[in-house]
Amino acid sequence: MKKDFKRSLSIMKSKVFDFIPNNLKEILLNDPLVVIKNQNLFDHDLINLAASLSFKQGELRDKVLHWDFGPVMKMNFDPQARNYLFSEEKVPFHWDGAFYQEPQFLIFYCLQSEGEGGETLFSNSNLLYEDVKDTYPNFKLTYHTEKKVHYGGSFSTQLYKAHPLKPHEMILRFAEKVETEKNPVTLEINADEKEASRFYSELSQKLYDTKYCYQHKWQKGDLLIADNFTFLHGRNALKTNKERSFKRVQVL
Numbered sequence: 001m002k003k004d005f006k007r008s009l010s011i012m013k014s015k016v017f018d019f020i021p022n023n024l025k026e027i028l029l030n031d032p033l034v035v036i037k038n039q040n041l042f043d044h045d046l047i048n049l050a051a052s053l054s055f056k057q058g059e060l061r062d063k064v065l066h067w068d069f070g071p072v073m074k075m076n077f078d079p080q081a082r083n084y085l086f087s088e089e090k091v092p093f094h095w096d097g098a099f100y101q102e103p104q105f106l107i108f109y110c111l112q113s114e115g116e117g118g119e120t121l122f123s124n125s126n127l128l129y130e131d132v133k134d135t136y137p138n139f140k141l142t143y144h145t146e147k148k149v150h151y152g153g154s155f156s157t158q159l160y161k162a163h164p165l166k167p168h169e170m171i172l173r174f175a176e177k178v179e180t181e182k183n184p185v186t187l188e189i190n191a192d193e194k195e196a197s198r199f200y201s202e203l204s205q206k207l208y209d210t211k212y213c214y215q216h217k218w219q220k221g222d223l224l225i226a227d228n229f230t231f232l233h234g235r236n237a238l239k240t241n242k243e244r245s246f247k248r249v250q251v252l
């Protein structure tokens, strides 16, 4: 395994394994991004893993987020896509479930990835918070998008929030605007126009700073688990990596 890959993960307080550790759930509380290499998994393995990582009690549906299509989302490039997530465009930073129900952990499993582009970006919002808390007030942010695929609507959030599993840790609930023909997302900031525009351009640039941002170049068999509260995530444009294929499961 490449040294620079391990080094950049350790900056993010994250770990890499060649097997799924028994105490993965505990590891994730300290190391909010874990990569496990060379896995060969079926949907039921992913669902079982997701259920085992949940801190919730109850039935499977209480532990693993179920959408109209079930708990496992296939993520492939679709040239006819009505939504940017399935297009070749870049995916700006966001967190999952904001328009519906926020999962604790995201599980990504890579079936195929070749060529340039399609790297997933993870920006550590707890580190970012420590850096920006004295610069920006706790703005109220309102996001809106039309429901064309599995999510949509409007919601408001404060910029700063406590991590639900670690109340002493603060995180950011900041997503970039999605300026696309394919299902845009708008953002309204509760501040005067000049202040809002300076805040937006500075913070959206910081998300990509390598002090906070880890870029994962995928290999077939990679299983990546990320804390959806600590990390904001996005994706580079697909470029030549159009055969990129993934499964995603979300842990409540």
Ligand SMILES: [Fe+2]
Pocket: 094, 095, 096, 233
């Ligand atoms: Fe996402």
